[in-house]
Amino acid sequence: MNDDAFEAVMTSIDAPLVVVTTAAEGERAGCLVGFHAQSSIDSAHYCVWLSKANHTYRMALRATHFAVHFLTEDDLELAEIFGTQCSAETDKFANLAVDTDETGVPLLDACPNRIVLERIAALDDGGDHVCMTTRVVSAHSGGRFTPLRVSDAEDLEPGHPAEARAVRP
Template sequence: MSTDVDTDAFVSGLDYPMYIVTAASTEGFDTSLSGCLVGFATQCSISPVRFMVCISKQNRTYRVARNAKVLGVHVPGSGQRELAALFGENTGDEVDKFGSCNWREGPGGVPVLTDCPRRMIADVLDRFDLGDHVGFLLAPSQIEADPGTEPLQFSQVLDLDAGHSA
């Protein structure tokens, strides 16, 4: 199978919601928090309900999430481009993202972004190496949602410069 296939024509013009994934892990006495903007995510089963988010291996969030038992999955609203930029353009290796937004501690210490109109806390069931990303298979355990808020779309963040390359 060729890995040199140009997929631009296939995905060009497609739009989809963006997500901010947050994680916490504890090693020794230290708790690490992290979060990043994610475009690769989908519900992948109806019964039982399952969701998958894919995180770049280059990301600090991946390094924290690979030891996490719980992840937070947030859908920023269409007017929350600044929040998306905070989590998409900065790396937690250099910036305390959580010092610049509203959040509370959720189950397992996971940061819950309280300004996002849709939030899901989910247990990590499994992890899959997918190439330059790792897929996290999730079982939702808590959901808070305002379905009347339009989600931030991929087309609204095309010009962001990623904190880490994929």
């Protein structure tokens, strides 16, 4: 395979960024995610791929629900908080306005465009990310927006390199 060609195609797509939050056993976590997509229309399903290097991934294995917060072009600061720090070492929510839904999932007040999800399955195909397949429980919209994209955040240094992924959580 030509790695350069694959990277060129993926860079051209310039995916929107989201923040995924979750909670389990009284602990909460969240991370910046670039791999996510609607995966069914009826019933509404959504897939989120979480890096095995992230603390949020390890929390997600114990969690039943998630929130996907769609970032706008004005949310680079949130992308930095959730993309450059580790939830195991830092409370990313400490200085943010956060609500909690009935399932315990943290909801970022600054992100009115979000969906709340219930985990259906997890697929680990051996790559550095795991796919969480979910059912959409609720959706909230603050209206049309311009998404923050991968290219907008290219200067952010990830909290964990891909090589730091856990082989066994």
